[in-house]
Structures are given as C-alpha cells and as structure tokens.
Amino acid sequence: MILLDTSVMIDAFCGHRRSAPDLRRAIERGERMLLTTLVLYEWFRGPRLEQELAAQEALFPAETALLFGPREASVAAELYRTVSRPRSREIDLAIAACALITDADLWTLNVGDFRGIPGLRASRPH
Numbered sequence: 001m002i003l004l005d006t007s008v009m010i011d012a013f014c015g016h017r018r019s020a021p022d023l024r025r026a027i028e029r030g031e032r033m034l035l036t037t038l039v040l041y042e043w044f045r046g047p048r049l050e051q052e053l054a055a056q057e058a059l060f061p062a063e064t065a066l067l068f069g070p071r072e073a074s075v076a077a078e079l080y081r082t083v084s085r086p087r088s089r090e091i092d093l094a095i096a097a098c099a100l101i102t103d104a105d106l107w108t109l110n111v112g113d114f115r116g117i118p119g120l121r122a123s124r125p126h
Helices: 006-013 020-028 037-045 050-059 070-082 090-102
Strands: 002-004 105-107
Touching: 002 006, 002 090, 006 020, 006 037, 006 050, 037 090, 070 090, 090 105
Parallel strands: 002 105
Antiparallel strands: none
C-alpha cells in the first residue's frame, strides 16, 4: 500500500503534473494508493482548480480517505515526543503515523521532512 503526501498530490494534479506518470504506473501495477484526511485537508486548503479537484475525486474519492483517529493521534504524539525537531512538523508526523499504522510506503517529494522517523518508509514516487 502507498500513502500519498500532499506534495505528490500537488505535483500530480497541478501545473506540469510531473508525478502523474508515476501514479499511473503504480495504478497499472495494481498498487493500492490512499490519502489520509490530513492530506485532504492540506490539499483542499490550497488554491485548487475545479478540474484538479475533479481528478482527485475520480482517483482518490474523499470518502475513502484514511481517518486520523485516536490511534493515529497516539502514535503521532509519541513521534512528536521522540523525534528531533518536532516543532513545525506536526502534520508531517501525523501523516507518518498513518503510514506506520497501515504499514504503507509514504510517497512524498519532501523526503527530508520525514527523515528520522523510526520505521517509516518514505520515498519519492517511482
């Protein structure tokens, strides 16, 4: 399973859509890809064109997003207490907690934002 970070969503659905071919190849390989409600929050709050939102909804319906619930909150809080420089990384730590709990690979364009999180498999799309 692959969990997508907001950076990949923006890169795949906006502008030059550089990450779109990577998503397409993963889908063709039969990879299961998901978003978390946290990624949806970051995605929805940015300026989005109607066609970008429609494309996201077609591939990753909002109703199928992984919820950030009590278990995820607990793991994210533990990460906050144990990783170096947790301030300003709260959302990233929460997204990482979702990936850890679901045993998913995290695709992100900002691998450095997730460095130092034990057990997390974070990489650029491929």
